[in-house]
Amino acid sequence: MDEAFVVLKSFKNDCCELDLNSYSSLIDGLFRVKRFKEGHDMYRRMIEAYIMPDVVLYTIVIRGLCDEGRVHDAFKMIKEMSDRNLVPDTQAYNTLIKGFYDAGLLDEARSLKLEISGVGEFPDASTYTILISGMCRYGLVGDAENIFNEMEKCGCVPSVVTFNALIDGLCKLGELQKAHLLFYKMEIGRNPSLFLRLTQGSDRVVDSGSLQTLVTKLCESGSTLKAYKLLNQLADTVIVPTITTYNILINGLCKAGILDGAFKLFKELQLKGNSPDSVTYGTLINGLQSVGREDDAFMLLEEMVGNGCKPTPAIYKTLMKWSCRRKKTFAAFNLWLKYLKSLPKRNEKVINMVENYLQNGEIERPVRLLLDMDIKLQDLDSAPYTIWLIGFCQGRKTNEALMLLSILKDYNINLTPPSCVILISTLSREGKLNLAVEVFLYALEKGFILKPRICNNLIKSLLRSRFVTDDVFALMEKMGSCGYDLDSYLDDGTRFLLNNLRRRQEMQNVLVK
Incomplete structure (x- = not known):
């Protein structure tokens, strides 16, 4: 500003007179560096020189008065503008409203906005942003949200400054979920x-x-x-x-x-x-x-x-499968019990008994109680039981899996192809080949066509364990009769073991003769 006045002095020495724009620039600069008295003195000299202010200069003076804390004097400038047949624009009103908020005069700011809502294009996005910022500054975040909603209904597009103000207010109030939602809206x-x-x-x-x-x-x-x-x-x-x-x-x-x-x-x-x-x-x-x-x-x-x-059964089943894969089979049980409790006509006393049995590590009694309840209500869903069966196998709890398998057979509940596959794999891995063959034969009876990998693994396990030869060939014959294309199903490793078996049989036959 000091340099500006040096230049001004040179202008005067050259007999150059200041016009409205020059006065406006100097007064604005003085107010910005808080030299309020000099700014007002220059404004008075301009009036004495019969240079009349326009809307822009009035807005500058209003901002200067507000920065001084003289908001009521600033409000008088609006009336003075009207007396001079000047129509205040939105920037003039916005400057005054911001001054009221800075001075803590919230009611006056809102009243001013309501009084002049019919003037020209007022209010605009800046007006709403000033209102929202002021409300949030004083902790009135709920009121700020209402203003934000009003803003959108009026067709005003919030700027990033608007979003920042409201997001900041929500965060300070601890409303993080609302703040996140608003952030996503801004980002979109x-x-x-x-x-x-x-x-x-x-x-x-x-x-x-x-x-x-x-x-x-x-x-x-x-x-x-x-x-x-x-x-x-x-x-x-x-x-x-x-x-x-x-x-x-x-x-x-x-x-x-x-x-x-x-x-x-x-x-x-x-x-x-x-x-x-x-x-x-x-x-x-x-x-x-x-x-x-x-x-x-x-x-x-x-x-x-x-x-x-209300979560659907499919959602619970998805989470149950997930829990089982992480070897949390009992957590999967509890998920299904939570779903059952949300259903009408379910005996809560029975469900509580089931929970108690499960907490004590029991399997048979709680499963039979649930099955009896399902059958009584004619609402039997076999999926959770097969999910538990698979979960026990995945958790290496073979005895529990076999117990559940036995219960399902008692109730004539069919296994699914995935449960057959995992049972066969688990039993084969633990050397319980007789049981693995039983499950495989069950799958054949049900018409399941299992993938080549599981078939080859079972046959190889049987051959390597010196399983009874006739039983191996009988199993393969059964596979062929059930639609398995053995030529394409058997891999090279299985063929090699089978060929070795056949050669041993031929040698034994020769020796016998």
Whole structure:
């Protein structure tokens, strides 16, 4: 400023007179460096020189007065502008409102906004940002949220400064979930231009149904990211995605391994007023399972229940399988009991007895109690029992697996192909080949065509253990009669062992003769 006045002196020496713009620049500079008295003196000299201020200079003076703490004098400047037939613009009002907030006069600031809402284009995005920042500064975050919602309804687009102010306020209040949701909303952004282009193309997006069709097509063709961008770029247009559309895209992102994108979309649909359904949660839980994020999956289950969304049996079964793979079979039992408790007509006393038995390490009594209850209610689901069976095998608890197998046979509950495979593998590994053959024969009777690997491993185990030769060939003959193509099923190692067996048989026959 001192250098500016040196230049000003040289101008005067050259007989150059100051105009309105020159005065405005000097007064603005003086106020910015807190030289308020000099600024006001210069403003008075300008008036005495019959140079009338415009809206810009009035706004500068209003800001200077507010910075001094003289907000009521600043408010008088608005009236003075009207007396001079000048219409205050939004920047003048915004400057005064900010001054009120800085002075702690919140009610006056809000009253001013209400009084002049009908003037020109007021309020604008800056006005709302000032209001939100002021509210958050004084801890009135709830009021700030209401103003933010009002802002969007009025068609004002929040700037990054608006988001920053409200996110900061929410964080300081400890509302981290709300802050995260707001952050995702800010990050997603708005770009309606793609909507205009799409409506002119072959894939016309004209309503929610056509949007769902296009998202499905893109996901099925592997263009999941394009579908994701499409949904983001259609934000705040007249096309409102349904929860089914969101679920399709979330599923596509999970299958593509883009879990972060799936969760962003999950947060966005909540911001848009949609409530996630059981399909949404189930899809995300499956996605988390595929990348081994066990803790996040169980947290999501708790959130789902807390939000009043009832988990489906499929969700519980997914988590049960996961627990079993981590050798937490009893945790899988407890998950299913939690599901049963949420069902009507279930005998809670029986379920509590089952829990007590399980806590004591018992298997037979609790499983039979559950099966009796299911059969009595005509609501038998064999899936959890086979999941437990597989879990015992994965946890190397073969005796418990065989006990459960025996119970399932008593109740005529069919095993699944995966449970047969893991039972055969477990029993073969532990040398219980007679039992492994029994399970394999059961699979043949049920018409299961097991993969070559499991068949070859069993036959090799039998041959290496010097199993009765006739039994091995009888088993292979049975496989052939049940539709197995032994020429393509048997690998080189199995053929080698079989050829050795046949040569030994031929030599024994020769010796006998």
